[in-house]
Amino acid sequence: MQPFVYNALPSRVIFGTGTLDQVPQEIKRLGCSKALILTTPQQAKEGKELKKLVGDLAVGIYTNATMHTPTNITDDAVGLAQKLGVDCLVALGGGSTIGLGKAIALRTDLPQIVIPTSYAGSEATPIIGQTQDGQKTTQKTMKVLPEVIIYDISLTLTLPTQMTVTSGLNAIAHAVEALYAQEANPIIDLLAQEGIKSLAKALPVVIRGKEQDVLQARSDALYGAWACGTCLGAVGMSLHHKLCHTLGGTFNLPHAETHTIILPHAIAYNAPYAKSAIAKVASSLGAENAAQAVYDLAKGLGVPYSLKELGMKEEDLEKAADIAVKSPYPNPAPLERERLLKLLRDAWAGNRPE
Structure with missing residues (x-):
């Protein structure tokens, strides 16, 4: 066996069917009570349903997550998060939404709960890619690693x-x-x-x-x-x-x-x-x-x-x-x-x- 170094990442992973129902208790488990829900425009309906499920634990929803995480979109979302005084982020969607959650966390250090609806895999990484002036750059930092990942198989059944x-x-x-x-x-x-x-x-x-x-x-x-x-x-x-x-x-x-x-x-x-x-x-x-x-x-x-x-x-x-x-x-x-x-x-x- 060759010498090696392995660093395990400290994320909580919940996997199964119907696990979306666990979002409220996971928000509380983080000690939070003012969540901002994130989606793309295409998944705004699902985001609103999640907000209803979360109830008083959600103080707002942002539905403009965009592919390649442009910094101007992040500016807008961070502004909303600060205005609402949110204490955690709940990202529902694929790589675009997860990327936005990471970008907000990078600037604010807010904890993240991520609910993937595709197979992008970004939710399991401390890596963020952002686009500004036509150039996409990436960085690796534990500030963007989601604290909780909730995999709900039922959310992928209608994936095109x-x-x-x-x-x-x-x-x-x-x-x-x-x-x-x-x-x-x-x-x-x-x-x-x-x-x-x-x-x-x-x-x-x-x-x-x-x-x-x-x-x-x-x-x-x-x-x-x-x-x-x-x-x-x-x-x-x-x-x-x-x-x-x-x-x-x-x-x-x-x-x-x-x-x-x-x-x-x-x-x-x-x-x-x-x-x-x-x-x-x-x-x-x-x-x-x-x-x-x-x-x-x-x-x-x-x-x-x-x-x-x-x-x-x-x-x-x-x-x-x-x-x-x-x-x-x-x-x-x-x-x-x-x-x-x-x-x-x-x-x-x-x-x-x-």
């Missing part, structure tokens, strides 16, 4: 087909990069392989399986998302996440779809330099070629598999490659502009990795 798949593949990306991260360790390796396996088996059943099997598959997918998110929270990020943050922050491409498209190409890029890690990915997928297996999974489930489909302009690929190599970051394979440009061109065209 495309979001189910892209959100799930986004989660798989967290586990893949954890396997070749600088801080990789045997505990996270096991969790990463478990997360990849759970999601890869569950997603096809959720989308195309028999009705009686879907609830169990949704449960397995949400469990896998937690496992993958925990991996991302415990170790660092590499090429895949750097490229996705560049494409999302600068070119405003949708988060989960971008992760879905870039992942197989990032795996192929790193494969010769991280053979053991990529072999674990392949084994978890039940395949010989990890990059091709991820590509085939996405394409086979009918989600976008090219940047072109997302509206990315071919002439912007050069700029994206320039941004991606600007600041050095850990990655198994050397970060070479021309190789990165080829990766982006293959992703843009939707080519199957070799």
Whole structure:
């Protein structure tokens, strides 16, 4: 066994069906009584229902959480939180809402209760990404790690087909990069392989399986998302996440779809330099070629598999490659502009990795 360092993250995790009902007691458990509920505009209805459930423990609701966590939205939400004198945050939704909760916590140190409705995994990490002036930056700080995560399987049952798949593949990306991260360790390796396996088996059943099997598959997918998110929270990020943050922050491409498209190409890029890690990915997928297996999974489930489909302009690929190599970051394979440009061109065209 090689020497390693492992830091466990201090989050309380509640997993099951119908667990949303536990929000009021979790607010009280934190010693709080003036919660601000956060959602996107699309989930405002669910936020209002949650506010009704919470009753007098909620003093307000903010329904303008936005993809890539733009700082002007955070300014607005922080202003409301201060005006209402809130003492905790309750974020109901996917990565956009969870990101906003983290951004508010970063500035105010308010405790967070997070209720994920997708497989984004951000809820399990002390990582925050924010966008300002067309540039998305990330930082890692325990100030943004949610104190409580409530996973309610029933909240994922109506997750749209495309979001189910892209959100799930986004989660798989967290586990893949954890396997070749600088801080990789045997505990996270096991969790990463478990997360990849759970999601890869569950997603096809959720989308195309028999009705009686879907609830169990949704449960397995949400469990896998937690496992993958925990991996991302415990170790660092590499090429895949750097490229996705560049494409999302600068070119405003949708988060989960971008992760879905870039992942197989990032795996192929790193494969010769991280053979053991990529072999674990392949084994978890039940395949010989990890990059091709991820590509085939996405394409086979009918989600976008090219940047072109997302509206990315071919002439912007050069700029994206320039941004991606600007600041050095850990990655198994050397970060070479021309190789990165080829990766982006293959992703843009939707080519199957070799």
